[in-house]
Amino acid sequence: MSVAVGTEARSPRRAGAGRRFSSVAIPLLLAILAVTTIIALTVGAAGIPLSRLPAALGFADNTPSDAMTARDQLVLWSIRIPRIAATAMVGGLLAATGAIMQGLFRNPLADPALVGVSSGGALAAVSAIVFTDSALGDSLRFLQTELLPLAAFAGSLATTVILYSISSRSGRTSITIFLLAGIAFTAIANAGIGLLIFIADDRQLRDITFWMLGSMSGASWAKDAVLAPVLLVGLAACAFIARGLDLLVLGEADAFHGGVDVERLKRISIVLVAAMTGVAVSVCGVIGFVGIVVPHLLRLLIGPAHRLLLPASVLLGAILMVGADTLARTIVAPAEMPIGILTAAIGAPFFLGILLRQRGLASL
């Protein structure tokens, strides 16, 4: 008896190996994000070598006002920087949303794209494109920039609320029902989108297709201005809900026993998930798997505590998306590959990997 205990104590499956990154995680991720951003700034259809970057950004004192610098500046400030900013913010939003949903549903496989929250947002956004276009007429089409995120938020919110009420009963969330309901929701939303595409006219169709490809090529300062406040509010809220999400892994009743106002935590989380998914979807369509891959990797590296996991997810999500987008706009240059294809190609096998690992654990 004592021998068995002794050997087990000497060779435990420790979590310690992962936790050693915790203290340096945020500075390290910030540094990687900076490097990724600089690479993303320099490569593209119009290459800007590192040597010309300071001048183009306006950092060099004796900026030569030649044609080359003027071109660089145009490319950077009106195309590349707003795009990189949008990509980073979308990545951060998607990853943090995944982490919040996983905490809320106590399920590492929850992801807004996988369970239909993104599709719900997409359906609402497509409805907005089709119906406002005919209702508003040409003079008011610019309103779509504001309307799309709002519509997507409403669609995502409705989906999240229904999903939660279906899969959660007396404090317990059924993972099977949750995932199956998600599949049903995605199917319903896709049917709705199909119907809208069917009745859309040519111009609407172009708008929809352009948007649904899941490409960052439509990024602009205007979209950045929608993304930034949501991301900032989201980050601030994350600090507020982190401890509650930690305790929620014990189950709703035990989180309550530990002092968490569970109902309020759920309401805040659901609104956050919906808002963050909604604006991300409104900018670039449905991009999957970032929300699964990023938090999962981070839990292995820095542990599952949400106080660190949520901000770290924002950073790693940004890094992955900026990297993927840089790849997307260079590998088939001058054409561009939709980023959604890349993230799915990386994320889907990863998702299968998690499933297989869980099956391994379940059979123990």
Added chain:
Amino acid sequence: MSAVIEASGLVKRAGRATLLDGVSVTVAAGEMVAIIGPNGAGKSTLLRLLSGDLRPSEGEVRLKQRGIGSYTPRELAARRAMLSQHVNVTFPFTVEEIVLMGAGERGPREAGRLVDAALDEVGLSHFRERQLPTLSGGEQQRAHFARVLVQLACGEAEHGPGLLLLDEPTSSLDLRHQIDLVEAARRRASSGTAVIAILHDLNLAIRFADRLVVLNGGRLAADGPRAEVITRETIRDIFEIDAVVHQADGVPYVLPQSMRAASTGI
């Protein structure tokens, strides 16, 4: 002794079923009470009502002279701690991180000291960096007990003697750890905590509780000192088994008849 928790006329209905029908219980500081009764007697429902997790359909629960519904979840957590029967943790939190959850917003030094003491008390100090989902059911139960002890200690430091609720705390524990756990609860009671535990093992309940509350079919069947409650008649009426009640060191000891027959028959 002042009452820590007073429940009067508790009725809980779920749909058409009445889970609990007019139960009143008062537990004073320093008292250790075991709730016993057959399956479906309403034991867990009573405990959840006392914890503030469920609201009664009728009746009232007062914790430290205040209606339990008037506390915010955080205030409540500082005055009562509860160990649930099954806690299933999905994410790879370490034992230490789980136990630390009991400490709330406390500073790292004080929390660290409380966590060390609790882990030591449940005998899991050597597993503190292990991921909880990799431990056995009993070890997980002990880790959660340590978390609840930390929460209780934090609350009692600020608000005086609190309430400790345990829902079948020994269900996955081996004999030694069953006794360790009940003794730990006993120590809390001697320092002023009101302890209420659902225990299935009658003899464990008799051995450690000052007082037994017997539920049957949602009603209070008996409430009193162990020697009065544990008789051959009550056991026959409540549990529908024939049993012999012995006395060992002045404490009743229950031996179910069929078991005795099996042990002496061959």
